[in-house]
Amino acid sequence: MNDNSDILNEIQLDALGELLNIGMGSAAASLSTMVQQEVLLTVPVIRIIHQNDVPKQLDDVPPQKVCGVKQTFRGNFSGDALLLFSEEKSLSLVRAVLGDSIPLEELGEMEEEAITEIGNIILNACLSSLANIFKEHLDSEIPQYLNEDIEQLFNVDNDDDCFVLLLRMSFSIAKQDITGYVTFIMDLESIAKIRTQINNMLGM
Amino acid sequence: MSIKPLKSSDFDLNDLDSELLNSCGFGIIILDEFSRLLYWNNWIGKHTNLSLKDNASEHLEIVLPILQKTRLLNAIDDALHYRLPSSLSHKLNPQTLPLFKACGTPLEHSIKVIPLKKPNGVFHCLIEVTDISASIKREKQLRDVSKKMRHEKEWANVTLMSIADAVITTDPQGCIIAANKQAEKLTGLTKEVMQAEPITRVCPITQDVDDLAPHPVIHCLKKSLTLTDSESFQFISSQGTPYAVSLSIAPIIDEESLLLGSVMTFRDITHARNIAEQLDWQAKHDHLTGLINRRELEVQLDYHRESAKTGNSHFLMYIDLDQFKVINDTCGHGVGDKLLQKISLMLQEQLRQNDILARLGGDEFCIILPNCPSKNAQSIANTLRQSVLEHRFVYKNQPYVLGASIGLTEITGSEKNSAEILSAADSACYVAKSMGRNRVHLHNSQDSNSARPQEAMQWFSRLQSAIEDDRFVLYAQEIVSINHKEDKHYEVLIRMLDHDGSIIPPNSFIPAAERFSLMQRIDRWVLQHVCMYLADLQNSDKKLPIISVNLSGTSIGDTEFLQATLDLFKQYNTPAEHICFEITETAAISNLKEALAFMNEMKKRGCMISLDDFGSGLSSFAYLKDMPVDYLKIDGHFVKNITHDDIDKAFVASIHQIAQVMNIKTIAEFVENDEILDLLKTLGIDYAQGYGIAKPVPLDTIEV
Numbered sequence: 063m064n065d066n067s068d069i070l071n072e073i074q075l076d077a078l079g080e081l082l083n084i085g086m087g088s089a090a091a092s093l094s095t096m097v098q099q100e101v102l103l104t105v106p107v108i109r110i111i112h113q114n115d116v117p118k119q120l121d122d123v124p125p126q127k128v129c130g131v132k133q134t135f136r137g138n139f140s141g142d143a144l145l146l147f148s149e150e151k152s153l154s155l156v157r158a159v160l161g162d163s164i165p166l167e168e169l170g171e172m173e174e175e176a177i178t179e180i181g182n183i184i185l186n187a188c189l190s191s192l193a194n195i196f197k198e199h200l201d202s203e204i205p206q207y208l209n210e211d212i213e214q215l216f217n218v219d220n221d222d223d224c225f226v227l228l229l230r231m232s233f234s235i236a237k238q239d240i241t242g243y244v245t246f247i248m249d250l251e252s253i254a255k256i257r258t259q260i261n262n263m264l265g266m
Numbered sequence: 267m268s269i270k271p272l273k274s275s276d277f278d279l280n281d282l283d284s285e286l287l288n289s290c291g292f293g294i295i296i297l298d299e300f301s302r303l304l305y306w307n308n309w310i311g312k313h314t315n316l317s318l319k320d321n322a323s324e325h326l327e328i329v330l331p332i333l334q335k336t337r338l339l340n341a342i343d344d345a346l347h348y349r350l351p352s353s354l355s356h357k358l359n360p361q362t363l364p365l366f367k368a369c370g371t372p373l374e375h376s377i378k379v380i381p382l383k384k385p386n387g388v389f390h391c392l393i394e395v396t397d398i399s400a401s402i403k404r405e406k407q408l409r410d411v412s413k414k415m416r417h418e419k420e421w422a423n424v425t426l427m428s429i430a431d432a433v434i435t436t437d438p439q440g441c442i443i444a445a446n447k448q449a450e451k452l453t454g455l456t457k458e459v460m461q462a463e464p465i466t467r468v469c470p471i472t473q474d475v476d477d478l479a480p481h482p483v484i485h486c487l488k489k490s491l492t493l494t495d496s497e498s499f500q501f502i503s504s505q506g507t508p509y510a511v512s513l514s515i516a517p518i519i520d521e522e523s524l525l526l527g528s529v530m531t532f533r534d535i536t537h538a539r540n541i542a543e544q545l546d547w548q549a550k551h552d553h554l555t556g557l558i559n560r561r562e563l564e565v566q567l568d569y570h571r572e573s574a575k576t577g578n579s580h581f582l583m584y585i586d587l588d589q590f591k592v593i594n595d596t597c598g599h600g601v602g603d604k605l606l607q608k609i610s611l612m613l614q615e616q617l618r619q620n621d622i623l624a625r626l627g628g629d630e631f632c633i634i635l636p637n638c639p640s641k642n643a644q645s646i647a648n649t650l651r652q653s654v655l656e657h658r659f660v661y662k663n664q665p666y667v668l669g670a671s672i673g674l675t676e677i678t679g680s681e682k683n684s685a686e687i688l689s690a691a692d693s694a695c696y697v698a699k700s701m702g703r704n705r706v707h708l709h710n711s712q713d714s715n716s717a718r719p720q721e722a723m724q725w726f727s728r729l730q731s732a733i734e735d736d737r738f739v740l741y742a743q744e745i746v747s748i749n750h751k752e753d754k755h756y757e758v759l760i761r762m763l764d765h766d767g768s769i770i771p772p773n774s775f776i777p778a779a780e781r782f783s784l785m786q787r788i789d790r791w792v793l794q795h796v797c798m799y800l801a802d803l804q805n806s807d808k809k810l811p812i813i814s815v816n817l818s819g820t821s822i823g824d825t826e827f828l829q830a831t832l833d834l835f836k837q838y839n840t841p842a843e844h845i846c847f848e849i850t851e852t853a854a855i856s857n858l859k860e861a862l863a864f865m866n867e868m869k870k871r872g873c874m875i876s877l878d879d880f881g882s883g884l885s886s887f888a889y890l891k892d893m894p895v896d897y898l899k900i901d902g903h904f905v906k907n908i909t910h911d912d913i914d915k916a917f918v919a920s921i922h923q924i925a926q927v928m929n930i931k932t933i934a935e936f937v938e939n940d941e942i943l944d945l946l947k948t949l950g951i952d953y954a955q956g957y958g959i960a961k962p963v964p965l966d967t968i969e970v
Contacts, residue, residue, distance in 0.1 A: 092337060096358050096359065159358070176355045180358070200349070200350075202351055204351045
């Protein structure tokens with residue numbers, strides 16, 4: 063396995079984070095209008111890791127099951143963009159967004175649509191940020207709702223050299239702070255392209 | 267980017283495509299790269315009530331007053347410029363487009379915005395609108411139902427928790443599903459620990475009688491049985507504490523007769539059961555000795571009466587302790603109670619395992635001797651009598667001698683009831699008593715009176731009529747001075763004259779007289795006749811002897827009797843110095859205060875006092891010091907065997923010695939021969955009385 067730091071160094075990651083945070087600004091604005099209250103979205107941490115290591119990186123105690131939204135994209139580089147929450151956090155988010163008083167355990171799959179839309183807004187923001195970097199559009203599929211076993215999702219047993227761009231997302235809605243993760247699962251080639259583009263942007 | 271004018275050729279559908287899109291059950295809107303309306307299908311036309319022709323090539327927001335502007339416009343922007351699809355949920359965008367149903371109510375919808383790539387490289391935008399009214403309605407119903415269920419669950423939960431009984435529910439296999447607080451308390455385990463555990467492990471319950479029986483929950487599940495308030499179960503908590511529980515179990519069965527599980531409720535009834543057991547025990551036992559009581563004895567008698575019918579031979583023994591009353595009165599009830607406990611233990615120790623010992627009350631005991639031949643029963647009775655006699659009871663350094671009068675009767679099975687058996691044994695005991703106590707009497711149907719109460723009642727009426735008819739006669743037995751000549755001295759003795767003229771000895775009627783409180787009347791009768799006799803002698807100028815008159819305990823304890831005596835003395839001008847009152851040691855000590863008062867009063871008048879039966883009871887010289895006694899009459903039982911029993915001899919000698927010191931004269935009774943008389947003489951006894959000296963003769967025949 064390659065050393066992760068060879069793939070994107072600190073500076074490159076910082077630059078990528080900056081760009082993504084700009085994208086998040088518009089997503090937050092969009093969400094704020096929808097739910098009629100202030101929504102803050104930030105990407106405090108951005109890393110590149112091997113996909114097998116993803117479960118370990120999610121929260122202190124990796125949740126057994128995650129739910130979220132997936133959008134597969136293609137273009138100059140390709141992969142799956144995922145917004146993930148532990149099952150509980152996803153429901154907290156919906157509740158915060160909808161201002162609902164229904165107990166968590168009751169929310170369940172009835173909120174699939176709403177989660178999908180929130181995920182869609184955020185993933186679109188990320189994808190358009192990336193598109194800005196590459197000055198080239200990425201074709202994306204319609205968002206899909208996910209509720210899966212985390213091990214399965216990241217194919218822990220699979221030894222493919224697939225890397226993940228992991229963004230920790232911080233949602234601040236209705237006095238609640240909810241952490242979620244955006245992951246871009248990409249092959250080495252796509253990562254290399256990102257690095258080239260960032261270097262171009264930074265004039266390196 | 268400059269906006270090109272829109273031409274109708276820009277968006278051309280062939281007939282097939284058009285028909286296809288128009289038959290869709292959802293809405294389709296297509297915008298060009300400048301977000302101008304290119305097309306919508308009939309579904310949109312129908313629900314917006316607008317025609318495509320009038321509005322084509324206009325911007326969508328001009329055609330339709332979009333309510334949730336930003337979100338949809340952003341999505342369109344994403345699609346056209348970033349080729350990004352969007353999904354707009356109903357929840358977050360409740361009414362994006364002004365769509366209505368035929369009836370005029372708003373149509374709930376969700377929207378997908380999808381970029382459409384055109385051959386020339388530009389992107390159009392497809393807006394797909396889906397009617398989700400049905401799912402909204404379903405969702406609402408689902409939420410309502412789930413809310414209701416949640417409330418019901420909460421309600422049930424609160425109810426369950428507030429039930430005072432422990433409640434545990436299980437699945438069909440007997441694994442625990444839920445438990446309330448009380449169940450946690452009784453099992454000593456939390457709900458979480460119990461969850462999914464087999465009830466047999468967490469909640470062991472056994473039937474009192476059969477601890478190998480399956481767990482009642484498993485049993486009820488298997489057989490679909492209901493158990494209600496069964497109290498024969500014992501529950502063992504996780505700490506090992508056993509509880510008596512009242513248990514109810516019901517299988518839970520749904521409408522299709524499918525077994526879903528069971529619900530068990532139980533309640534700790536240890537306390538209640540203990541109380542019930544205690545009450546039951548108390549109802550059957552005598553609290554002082556722990557022996558069974560009369561009621562339980564009757565139950566046992568009925569059982570043995572039935573058993574006797576099949577040929578088994580059982581006996582009932584009726585024991586009455588002699589002298590117990592004296593101890594009770596002298597030493598106090600506390601001591602008397604202790605003595606009864608000791609006697610109970612002593613009797614129990616000597617019985618066979620199957621013998622049943624009961625206390626009827628007071629100093630009366632009964633023993634059922636099951637499967638016991640007559641000879642053995644008598645031998646057991648005698649052994650018990652002997653051991654009561656030998657039982658040394660000492661209080662304040664003073665030994666007391668007890669005796670037992672025992673009646674025996676066979677349980678033959680022909681008795682009408684248990685009362686008849688008891689009455690026969692009681693009657694036999696009575697006979698034993700009247701024959702002089704400390705003996706065993708076997709009930710005999712040929713006894714003149716079969717049942718004691720009847721017999722006693724007969725004696726009562728016989729005595730009553732004898733008193734009324736004045737059918738008594740006085741006998742006199744001479745008391746002779748052994749060592750010196752003195753005035754004549756007689757003890758008067760009463761006899762009853764029966765209707766047929768036969769003479770009835772006092773031991774036949776005195777116990778009945780005592781029982782029916784007739785003793786005082788008899789004492790008065792005797793005293794009156796003695797006074798009359800002395801008056802006659804005085805009138806005929808004869809020399810007056812000293813006459814000893816026996817008084818019962820009831821008489822000396824009664825101030826009325828004292829007054830009556832004084833009245834008689836006055837009436838007959840009786841020379842009091844010729845009257846000697848004989849009071850038994852037992853009677854004197856039992857009513858010590860009254861006895862002393864009586865004695866002192868009589869002494870003042872010049873009467874003499876003799877303490878009768880000395881040595882048979884307490885033989886307390888300490889009491890003697892306080893009593894103004896002139897004579898001690900040594901109990902005949904010591905005198906009878908004095909010639910061949912050294913102990914009796916020593917006893918008599920020491921009584922005499924002490925009496926001498928106290929300046930009291932001694933009288934020996936039961937002097938049956940000259941041998942005894944000679945010995946008494948050497949011992950220095952002052953007086954003698956008995957068949958060997960003079961038999962009792964009618965008072966009017968004595969020579970003075």
